[in-house]
Amino acid sequence: MTNMTKSSEPKNVVIIGAGPVGLVIAWTLARRKDLQGNPLYNVHVFERRPDPRTTRHADEAYSFNIMLSSRGIKTIREAGLLDSFVREGAACKQLLFCIGGDDVKNGLFWEFDPVFGTGDHYIAMSRDTMMCTVLEEMETISEKNIHVLFNASCNLFDFENANIHVATNGVEKVYHYDLLIGADGARSRLRDAMCKHDYSIKASWEHVGMSGKTVRVSYKELQKAGLWEHVVDKEGLPRAIFSFSADHSMSFIGTPDKSKDYTFTFAMNMPMKWDSFTDKEALRSHIIACYPRLGEIAWKYLEPIWDRPAYRVLSAKSSQFHLDGHNVMLIGDAAHALPPTYGQGLNTSFEDVTVLNRLLDSYNDTKFDDVVTEFSKLRKPNADAISDLSYDMYGLFQNEPLAILQFVMDMTRHCIVSYLPIPEEWRRTMVVEDFVGTYVAHHTVDFQQLQKMQQRHFKIGCIILLMLLAALISIMVKYLLPPQMTSWDSEHVSVYNVSKALYF
Numbered sequence: 156m157t158n159m160t161k162s163s164e165p166k167n168v169v170i171i172g173a174g175p176v177g178l179v180i181a182w183t184l185a186r187r188k189d190l191q192g193n194p195l196y197n198v199h200v201f202e203r204r205p206d207p208r209t210t211r212h213a214d215e216a217y218s219f220n221i222m223l224s225s226r227g228i229k230t231i232r233e234a235g236l237l238d239s240f241v242r243e244g245a246a247c248k249q250l251l252f253c254i255g256g257d258d259v260k261n262g263l264f265w266e267f268d269p270v271f272g273t274g275d276h277y278i279a280m281s282r283d284t285m286m287c288t289v290l291e292e293m294e295t296i297s298e299k300n301i302h303v304l305f306n307a308s309c310n311l312f313d314f315e316n317a318n319i320h321v322a323t324n325g326v327e328k329v330y331h332y333d334l335l336i337g338a339d340g341a342r343s344r345l346r347d348a349m350c351k352h353d354y355s356i357k358a359s360w361e362h363v364g365m366s367g368k369t370v371r372v373s374y375k376e377l378q379k380a381g382l383w384e385h386v387v388d389k390e391g392l393p394r395a396i397f398s399f400s401a402d403h404s405m406s407f408i409g410t411p412d413k414s415k416d417y418t419f420t421f422a423m424n425m426p427m428k429w430d431s432f433t434d435k436e437a438l439r440s441h442i443i444a445c446y447p448r449l450g451e452i453a454w455k456y457l458e459p460i461w462d463r464p465a466y467r468v469l470s471a472k473s474s475q476f477h478l479d480g481h482n483v484m485l486i487g488d489a490a491h492a493l494p495p496t497y498g499q500g501l502n503t504s505f506e507d508v509t510v511l512n513r514l515l516d517s518y519n520d521t522k523f524d525d526v527v528t529e530f531s532k533l534r535k536p537n538a539d540a541i542s543d544l545s546y547d548m549y550g551l552f553q554n555e556p557l558a559i560l561q562f563v564m565d566m567t568r569h570c571i572v573s574y575l576p577i578p579e580e581w582r583r584t585m586v587v588e589d590f591v592g593t594y595v596a597h598h599t600v601d602f603q604q605l606q607k608m609q610q611r612h613f614k615i616g617c618i619i620l621l622m623l624l625a626a627l628i629s630i631m632v633k634y635l636l637p638p639q640m641t642s643w644d645s646e647h648v649s650v651y652n653v654s655k656a657l658y659f
């Protein structure tokens with residue numbers, strides 16, 4: 156057994172999973188120092204996959220490019236990683252939203268606000284590049300208090316003795332920890348172990364109803380197809396692209412990286428599945444029917460992998476993110492994996508990193524038991540709110556009449572409230588110049604607040620629609636019915652007659 160603890164030495168933090176969240180939390184903890192400038196933590200990260208610097212995971216589920224918006228950028232800025240992310244990623248300023256398929260030539264643009272108050276832009280990069288960037292930065296830490304071990308799987312947890320069993324190339328070693336952090340993704344082993352240890356913790360994961368395949372498409376293909384000028388903005392920066400097919404069976408996410416190449420992620424929405432297609436030609440025809448231009452380009456890359464199983468998009472929830480009485484916690488997708496509709500999975504996870512560091516500040520890097528409990532209390536409601544918001548949005552994409560109704564309600568509320576002579580403060584809460592969806596990505600307001608805002612907007616929208624409906628009915632009564640029916644003063648017309656005329 157490797158016991159790394161001595162009372163005079165930095166505290167041992169063990170992190171399971173060297174995904175983006177595991178690495179960024181490791182980096183921030185390793186840089187925490189006492190007043191004399193000595194590191195407070197000795198950080199071990201165990202990752203079951205190979206080192207992405209030598210073995211790219213480009214052919215696997217994790218190959219899609221990820222977009223970092225306000226929350227994510229706030230964390231990497233505070234962690235001192237923004238410059239390297241900007242250097243290695245693609246600045247992205249607009250979303251090209253193609254309604255009902257891939258009509259990139261006539262898509263709608265949605266301007267990403269410069270990240271709230273800072274002027275930074277959204278950054279798109281692959282998960283691999285993100286991980287390699289953080290790993291390279293780690294090399295610059297002179298204290299060498301971060302140890303990342305690849306091909307190392309954590310399968311057994313001994314919470315009573317604060318030990319973890321790690322298997323590397325068939326050899327098992329036991330490590331002791333003062334704080335154990337599970338950053339091991341949506342199917343977290345640590346989360347399962349916590350549930351087995353404490354029956355009061357309820358956790359589950361589920362398929363969101365999307366299964367995906369991602370391919371990397373060179374920008375030259377888009378140029379050849381005459382689409383490039385529609386895909387880039389005025390400054391020549393590639394836009395992120397999002398599209399739901401007209402028949403709702405597929406969704407498409409196109410995200411660029413520094414080389415301007417894109418990852419195209421095609422997701423089948425339930426009940427449609429990739430294996431609903433037993434022959435290649437049927438699949439090709441379906442994709443091209445849904446996405447005539449982008450599908451045609453992507454098919455070149457999709458064909459060779461047509462029989463590779465699609466990855467299923469998961470969401471995960473847990474009733475709490477810590478284990479009572481033990482210094483054990485979950486972070487990132489392990490605590491709350493989200494449907495990808497708002498692109499907030501990693502952004503929310505990076506926000507966890509900021510919150511954990513704030514808590515360590517306020518507890519002076521002591522009392523880990525309180526830190527993990529407090530972390531759960533703060534993050535759980537927030538994670539639930541963005542999960543609900545993401546599911547609501549997914550539901551809207553799948554239900555066109557509902558989406559149109561929502562749009563009409565939003566626009567009506569927006570127009571009416573904008574012109575009402577009411578105090579500015581009221582106007583802001585009623586209309587907020589914008590829609591909840593834009594706030595999710597552009598700001599770092601608590602997700603619970605945004606959820607309340609959405610509920611309030613819904614109520615206001617309903618009231619306005621009812622008022623409009625009532626106005627329409629009065630107009631109809633006044634102008635469309637025969638005069639004697641609308642003449643309320645007339646002794647011949649009773650309320651009964653009017654109701655009869657309206658309803659029967």
Ligand SMILES: Cc1cc2nc3c(=O)[nH]c(=O)nc-3n(C[C@H](O)[C@H](O)[C@H](O)COP(=O)(O)OP(=O)(O)OC[C@H]3O[C@@H](n4cnc5c(N)ncnc54)[C@H](O)[C@@H]3O)c2cc1C
Nearest residue numbers: 172174175176203222309339340487488498499500501502
């Ligand atoms: C199609 C799609 C598009 C997305 N786009 C965006 C986007 O634009 N913006 C955004 O913010 N989010 C996006 N997301 C979500 C984002 O990918 C995740 O939120 C993010 O990857 C979570 O990071 P993580 O480090 O918590 O978990 P993961 O990335 O899942 O990493 C977990 C790591 O733990 C390792 N591991 C697991 N078990 C063990 C074990 N027992 N021992 C050792 N290691 C282990 C795994 O190998 C893995 O490397 C998207 C998701 C999907 C599916």
